[in-house]
Amino acid sequence: xxxxxxxxxxxxxxxxxxxxxxxxxxxxxxxxxxxxxxxxxxxxxxxxxxxxxxxxxxxxxxxxxxxxxxxxxxxxxxxxxxxxxxxxxxxxxxxxxxxxxxxxxxxxxxxxxxxxxxxxxxxxxxxxxxxxxxxxxxxxxxxxxxxxxxxxxxxxxxxxxxxxxxxxxxxxxxxxxxxxxxxxxxxxxxxxxxxxxxxxxxxxxxxxxxxxxxxxxxxxxxxxxxxxxxxxxxxxxxxxxxxxxxxxxxxxxxxxxxxxxxxxxxxxxxxxxxxxxxx
Numbered sequence: 387x388x389x390x391x392x393x394x395x396x397x398x399x400x401x402x403x404x405x406x407x408x409x410x411x412x413x414x415x416x417x418x419x420x421x422x423x424x425x426x427x428x429x430x431x432x433x434x435x436x437x438x439x440x441x442x443x444x445x446x447x448x449x450x451x452x453x454x455x456x457x458x459x460x461x462x463x464x465x466x467x468x469x470x471x472x473x474x475x476x477x478x479x480x481x482x483x484x485x486x487x488x489x490x491x492x493x494x495x496x497x498x499x500x501x502x503x504x505x506x507x508x509x510x511x512x513x514x515x516x517x518x519x520x521x522x523x524x525x526x527x528x529x530x531x532x533x534x535x536x537x538x539x540x541x542x543x544x545x546x547x548x549x550x551x552x553x554x555x556x557x558x559x560x561x562x563x564x565x566x567x568x569x570x571x572x573x574x575x576x577x578x579x580x581x582x583x584x585x586x587x588x589x590x591x592x593x594x595x596x597x598x599x600x601x602x603x604x605x606x607x608x609x610x611x612x613x614x615x616x617x618x619x620x621x622x623x624x625x626x627x628x629x630x631x632x633x634x635x636x637x638x639x640x641x642x643x644x645x646x647x648x649x650x651x652x653x654x655x656x657x658x659x660x661x662x663x664x665x
Contacts, residue, residue: 388438389434389435389437389438389439390435390438392434392438393430393431393434393435393438396427396430396431396434397427397431399427400423400424400426400427401427403423404420404423404424407419407420407423408420429449432448432449433448433449433450436448443628443629444626444628445628446628447628447629447632451629452629452632452633452636454629455629455630455632455633456633456636456637459630459633462618463633463634463637465613466613466614466615466617466618466634466637467615467637467641469530469610469611469613469614469615470533470599470602470603470606470614470615470616470638471599471602471615471641471645473530473533473534474530474533474534474537474602474605474606474614475533475534475537475598475599475601475602476598477530477534477537478533478534478535478536478537478538478540478541478598478601478602479537479541479594479595479598481534481538482537482538482539482540482541482542482545482594482598483541483542483545483590483591483594485538485542486541486542486543486544486545486546486549486590487545487549487587489503489542489546489549490545490546490548490549490550490552490553491549491553491575493546493550494549494550494553494554494575494579500550503546504546504547504550507542507543507546507547508543508547510539510543515536515540515600515601515604515605516604516608518536518539519532519536519601519604519605519607519608520608520609522535522536522539522605523605523608523609528609528610528611529611530614532605532609533601533602533605533606533610533614534602536601536602536604536605537597537598537601537602537605539601540594540597540598540600540601541594541597541598541601544590544593544594544597545590545591545593545594547590548586548587548589548590548593549583549586549587549590551583551586552579552582552583552584552585552586552587553575553579553580553582553583555582555583555586556578556579556582556583584656584657585653585657588649588650588652588653588656588657591649591653592646592649592650592653595642595645595646595649596642596646598645599638599641599642599645602614602615602616603615603616603619603638604616606620607619607620615634615637615638618630618631618634619631619634619635622634
């Protein structure tokens with residue numbers, strides 16, 4: 387009972403502190419305070435409830451146990467991260483988004499391709515990854531190449547749809563003005579359509595950051611060398627080592643958030659002129 391009362395007190399304190407912060411005009415790094423307070427509050431409540439109710443670590447380990455596991459397994463986590471993220475996810479992300487961008491430019495110039503490819507894209511995007519991952523493993527082997535292939539499949543069509551929609555976002559009056567100036571189709575693309583499509587392009591890139599890491603991890607459940615986040619999660623879950631499973635989940639969450647944040651910062655630097663960035 388004491389643990390539940392302490393958890394309720396921590397929740398009330400965190401709620402009150404965030405209510406105070408919400409009434410202030412936070413700028414710069416201070417804007418990170420509300421989510422930081424919320425996250426710390428959840429971790430403290432988690433710790434109190436698990437220890438106060440004597441929850442078995444097989445069911446739910448405490449955050450302190452997960453932190454200790456992370457500290458003692460940094461070498462394993464780094465090996466898994468390098469296999470899953472840098473080889474599988476990042477390679478597939480670059481190939482999938484790059485190929486989708488080039489295909490989107492071609493589809494913008496060829497109406498038949500645009501009308502025929504986008505419905506297929508919506509169909510393929512709805513395919514379950516757990517059904518495609520074993521096929522990719524059979525085609526490309528058990529190493530990171532098959533994981534990259536799954537990531538390419540997951541990233542291609544979301545990025546393609548955003549590219550095509552973005553290239554069509556230019557105002558008709560602006561397109562007429564470019565034709566009045568006798569601009570070529572490539573000049574219109576470079577100076578009109580791509581700037582207008584920039585928010586759409588970065589939206590697709592941000593969506594694909596999460597899809598890439600998820601796709602690589604899930605693909606490793608169906609065949610992998612003796613390293614990788616998906617391989618480690620599957621193996622350690624079978625051994626009931628839930629602290630290591632949560633350590634891998636925490637590492638994946640941090641890396642995925644950092645990847646998304648890097649693309650968001652790049653978007654802010656590249657589209658500073660857009661009204662959405664100027665507030």
